[in-house]
Amino acid sequence: MEIFNSLATVSFYGVLVGILAVAILTVTTRNLFHAAIFLAFTLLGVAVVYFFLQAEFLAGVQILIYVGAIMTLVIFAIMLTSKIGDPNVPQSNRQRYPALILILAFAVFLISTILKTSWNTTETLQTTDAIRLGKALMGEFVFPFEVVSLVLLIALIGAIVVARSDQ
Amino acid sequence: MVTYPVFIPLIPLASFAIIVFFGKWLKEKSAWVAILASAASCVLSLRAAWTVAQGGSFHQSFNWLMINNIPLEFGIAIDPLSAVMLFVVTFIGTLIVIYSVGYMHEDPRYARFFAYLSLFLFSMLGLVLSSTLVQIYLFWELVGLCSYFLIGFWFEKKSAAEAGRKAFITNRIGDIGFFLGIVTFFYATGTVRFADIRPELIHAHAGSAVLTASALLLFCGAVGKSAQFPLHVWLPDAMEGPTPVSALIHAATMVAAGIYLVARLFPLFHAFPDVSQVIAIIGTVTALMAAFFALTQMDIKKVLAYSTISQLGYMTAALGVGGMTAGTFHLMTHAFFKALLFLGAGSVIHGSGVQDMNEMGGLRKTMPITFWTFVMATVAIAGIPPFAGFWSKDEILVRAFESGHRIIFWALVLTALMTSFYMFRLLFLTFFGKTRGHLHPHESPLVMTLPLIILAFGSALIGLPGSPWMHHWFQNFLAAGHPEEIGMNSFVVTISIATSVAGFLTAFALYVLKPELPKRFAKKYWVLYEASKNKLWIDEFYQATVIGWFKAVSKNAFVFDAEVIDRTVNEVGLKTISVSRIKNWIDQYIVDGLVNLTGWTVRKISAVLRLIQTGYIHNYLFVLLLGLLVIVFAVFNI
Amino acid sequence: MHLPILSCLVFLPLVGMILIMLVPRGRDNLIRGIATIATALVLGLTIKLLAAFDQTQSGMQFVEHAQWIRELNVFYHLGVDGISILMIFATALLGFLACVASFGITERTKEYFALYLLLETGMMGTFLSLDLFLFYIFWEVVLVPMYFLIGVWGGPRKEYAAIKFFLYTLAGSMFMLIGILALYFNHTPHTFDMIELTKNSFALYFQQLVFLALFFGFAIKVPIFPFHTWLPDAHVEAPTPISVLLAGVLLKMGTYGFFRISYPILPQAAHWFGPYMGVLAVIGIVYGGFVAFAQKDFKKMVAYSSVSHMGFVLLGLAVFTPAAMNGALLQMFNHAMITGGLFLLVGVLYDRAHTREMDAFGGVWSKMPVYGSILIFISLASLGLPGLSGFVSEFMVLMGSYPVYRWMTIASCIGILLAAAYLLYMIQRVLLGPLNPKWSRLPDINKREIFTLVPLMIFILAVGVYPKIALQYIGPSIEHLLHLLAGKIAA
Amino acid sequence: MSIPLNHLLIFTSLLFLTGLYGALTRRNAVGILIAIEIMLNAVNINFVAFTSSLKNTSPELGQVFAIFVIVLAATTAAVGLAIVVAIYRNQKTIYTDEIDLLKW
């Protein structure tokens, strides 16, 4: 059990490092199509993290919506705008180094703040399941839920209007 | 209750108003309005003077202003001093108005001239009748204004306009002193009423430094108006005006206002020997200096102008050495013979058409009336007894002698000598010998010669009331019960007569017997000659210093305004351009200001700041995060 | 029925403006008629007000008081006392005369007269308000029409002048607003009422701060050196009638602010700042005079002379003596008449010759005798000739300031000398000397123009000869103000 | 809990910043949208982690929040990509440093 636990811990860290690595590749690779693939891996990795955190439902949602829907959209867009995927075209702009410095400053700041922080944590993870989540969504969260559904509808209609190239 | 003396100044004022508003219709008749008005006030003045001579007095006033709860009155007061002035002003004034009918006829602004004369009479009479210092200041400025108008009467002539302005500004300088003198006097004593200015009041403040300053400042006014050194420069230029004006304003009456003021405030000056001494010195210097200038002038009016300055200096000196009655006496006599001299000169100019004595000569035959009246006046001013000038001049010399100021006395004697000389020089150059220019002289009309004749009698006789022959009636009248001791000093009388005669003889020798001599003298003593001719370069000196300085300050102030206050750093680039466009120099500078500087800076900042908005979204995001970082950092650290 | 006379004064022009806006474009004579009638009615009402005014009272009269914004304790509070009555009259008179003088405006007449009447409403309101909030509103209302009047109908550099004027004054009034609000919040209960606020006892430090804030607002308007640089530009570019109002009324709004707000409400601070104001006043007097002397442009010269003359008002304010205060207030009135007249005269000449370069003229007096005489008359008043109104007020100010600031008074006398110098120099260059043949066909001043000038000349002469006709109105109020100040300063 | 919350938090912070870096440096609008998805995922992990391991909260709250974030992320992506398509149609580019008609 102990070994299993520590194995899980080690693999958790491994996953985290992996996600970070893939994410960095996602934002730095010259080929946008590759970036999309790396993004898919990142999102999958995040789903794994959800598993580790015992949020199985969310992990499912993550895979379904992100990897399924959003990735499709992204790749679709990349295709539509073609040529753009040409790896010879530089994919990052001229503010790489300033941005890096800025990000590092943020990182230092955030991490130092996090390290100063202590949390009121439980001994074991609190878990929930799809049923309770579903009940919550249709109960306590019904209002935001309805709002989001409306927004989704209207936004999609709007997106279609904007994207359609009729005259 | 309004008493009749109130109308003395008001009648000329009414005349002024009538001529101004109806001059278009009255045309030539305006002169008669003016003559009637001045004659009327002359009659009233005589009546008032008679009443005063009987021991009466007038005082009438109302509250004009409140200064810190102290009422400032406005009114008329007639005492012996003002009665004398009233007489002089209205009498001579009337004659000159009549004379002007002849002198000014054919002038396009004929009516306006009489309007000015009326206005002047009003102002001068108001001045004389004033019951407070503030009021006198008020009319003081008004007469100055009339003088300005009348000097510049022929304003198309640039020199006339310039002379008017010069007179006004020079007077203003003195007047500011006068004004400050009034203010200081008011705060030192709490009153500006002449009725209050008695020796007792002054004694209460004896030794007061403020009052000393006040007295000096008040005297500044007199210096300006009576053309005393160093503010005498305006009077010769004032001869640009029509000659009757020179006679009335710049010889007989207005310029004497300064003397009148000093006489008015005599108790004040008398109480401060230091001030009196200053007055005496200034008077003497003026008298001597102006007489010296008069020696070489060739313009007939300029000679008379310097003579006027010199005589005014005489009076000032008299007052300075304590001869209040002597000064006033000379004022009166001088008014007569100097008016006569000017009118005579006017007649000469009118008859001959020139003013330069180089072109005159021999006018004796063609202008007999003018000649004889002129002789009377010359004799009077030269101090030949028993003509008017002798008595008054003699009394002044006595005063100076008795006061113990030896230098002043001898200076005045020297002045008398020079006076006699330059007056006879004038007489000989004008009327004797042969006519040097191409002239067609003719005698003036009756309307001009009649006043000459009247004044000639005046010049001869007016000295008598002050002479020992009439027991110094005039002096007693003036001192009103406090008769000054009048001494006859035979030494002084001898000197006086001697100088007069010496002057006559020298002039006769130089200009009648040996007319070629003056030129030789001029060459030999060229330093003196040039100094006299150029009036010691005082005008030039002023031009170079005071006026130059004034203009420079003014110009610089404007440049300062445009450059520093209004502009500052603004547009160094434009400056180089503006050098090339010197014409628009000032415009360029005004364009920009401190506000513009700010505006310019803001606009430049704006132009730079907008560049942050590059249009690139990644830059925007960068700003967002940078800003957030700054905010986080700031908030964590407060 | 009791007529709310003050409200009528304020809103009659506004009614006129609305009427004009309803008139179709192009009916110029009708528009002029409406404007003239409106301003004439205001003048008539003002004369009625003068007649009904109780000269013995020092307090507010004809008070109108109604709640406006309850939440802020803002009242519609109008009133008139000795301090404001002369300015009301000057506004009404100049408003009417300048309206008549505006008949020469032929371009965009409708807008012109509409804005003109709005301007008059603003000016009247400023002088009549007794509530700081209301005061500020009217103060600002003046700015906008002024901007347009200069900007649309002005000279070649009108845009620049208009925006300069606007920004300068707006910046000043922002500071003024800060001051007003500071007063509001530091008084319990919160109030904008000027009369209420005089009963306060603010700490000196606070008073100084507020005084400074208000000072910026007022000083720019006056304008006090070194805030004056907007003035020459605005004056030179503005059309003649607007210059008249600008110099005659708008400048006075600044000094009026001192009399009405700064002094009664912040007495200790006023006393504390007195010497500095005196110094600024003297600098203004002398500096303005020197700069005026250097001018070539007639109008600019008059503009700078305003800087110099308004300095006397400030000098009078800087000392707390009755003579000086009375003199300062009287100087405001006199300067309104005199400078108003001078600007009208500049306009007359400019309309004919289309230039204002003084050197371009010469000998004009012989072609335009009446014009020349009037110009000389008013110039003489401006240079402080005794017997004309300018002298009286300057005399009173100097008389009053002498015992307090001796050297400043003496220095100010240079200003008097300078006034003579630059005005006579102007007369010399324009009227005297040989006639410039270019102007041999100049027509003399016409009847309408004379009509606009005669009332001003009458007041110049009347006040100069018998100042009591003006002083009797202001005396008790000034006395009251001084009494109040003395009490506060002593405490 | 297998690893300390702070460690996970550091991870999500770094992930978030990685995404941010991408948003800052990508020329391609789609690339930026991709980077934004990474950021949102980091946030979601935060929510889930907090809701699961903190004492004073319910396990549903954070997860529901995360679901809403996912939904809106999807919508944003849809709208964003629609706009990318539109701009590609109009300007024939989706490189952000070539899209600068509107500036200054």
Place this chain on the structure above:
Amino acid sequence: MNAVDSLFFIRSEIFLAAVIFVVLILDFFIQQKRWLGWLSVLSILIAFFLSPSFYPDSGLFFNYYTLDPFGFFFKTIAYLTIGLTLLASLAYEKIPQKQAGEFYVLLLTMALLLTFMGGATNLLMIFLTIESVSLTSYLLTGFQKFDKRSSEASLKYVLFGAVSSAVMLFGMSLLFGASGTIELSQIGELLKSSASIPQNVLTQTGGANTHGMILMGMLFLMAGIGFKISMVPFHMWAPDVYQGAPTPVTAFLTVAPKALGVAVMARVLFFAFPDLVHKWAFLMTWISIATMTIGNVIAISQSDIKRLLAYSSIAQAGYILAGLATPGELGLQATLIYIAAYLLTNLGAFFTVIAIERNLESNELEAYNGLSVRNPLLALVLTIFLLSLAGIPPLAGFIGKIYIFSSAIKAHSIPLALSIALNSAVAAYYYFNVVKAMYLAPPKVKEPLTNPFPIKLAIGTMLFGTFLIGLWPSLIIQAVVKSLANFPIF
């Protein structure tokens, strides 16, 4: 309050939602799209009057929608803005006629979402509504889809907005972690209780120390909301978007989302972080100063009227924030009053710009030359709006400015007061540049401008409101006082 009981209180919202669907459906059948526009305007009006006349005691839908006077105030603002924008867009021919129906639907949805935004009192709803409003705004911005500028604007908008909302979300997650709750008021409670316990006791008892997280969370959250308000330094999107968007959308964007952003900001700061007031008040002071200064200063050098007004609206946001920088009753009042005045004036200005743009086909300042000759009334109206924006009495903007000034002075915030004063002068300069063009510059062509009824109605309404509030400020002041009745004020 549970969902069923809540339904009564949201009848206006339900009605509006129904209308949205009706319009969507009618869009298929009706060719004259402007009838849909009028229908939308009408339904906004009806929806407004359907609002309940009294407020529930607790938040609706388990506290996910709070209906309180404060929210109602902003609901009014949202409806007003949307209604008038609809009117204005009726006259704006650049919206593709075919898609006009969808355009109205988006605007109606926007009205609904803005209402919810005003009633959001927890982090989830704040995120949801801000994000939804943004999404709709992106689409509206890009609605002129064949216009390069429009789509560019919307691209910039969406990218900037997405990053900001990611940042905001990150902050929310930290706040959630630190407090365990998403309710603003509970966060506030928690902060209060943790502030009362000394730090060392906490660590000894094994309690949490999340102070840094809370602060960080607050700032990130503020960044996200600040994006909506377009406060510096989160404003960079604004000029481009405002310039590129269809003008009615610009009019709307400069007002409603900004106002609602301020509402959310106020709720967040006052409910969740009353104990950090010294921190955020300080921050707000300088942000406010920076916002007004940058907005005004850059506006000076603009030559496109829309861009000029865009920068002006950034500056105006700075004034609005000044009310939050001086927290207290007066500050909040000032904020609300300024928003109301700003709404009237800015919408009016933009509507006038629409009316001019229709005729001139240009937004360049030069095109405005001599407008006073070509259409005196329009020029006058625009001048009045600009004057109101500059804070000249007796117009609405002046009342707002007076309040902002007051709150700064009452709080003794001298830098703020001075900054407002100086900025007012700067602002006047560029507003008068527009006036100068209209009145002082001669026109190139003389043909007059004509406009259809809806835009005239919209402008007229705004003009009326501008004068009404200027002359009778009690009206708005009372409304504001009422709407702040149960807002926590310290």
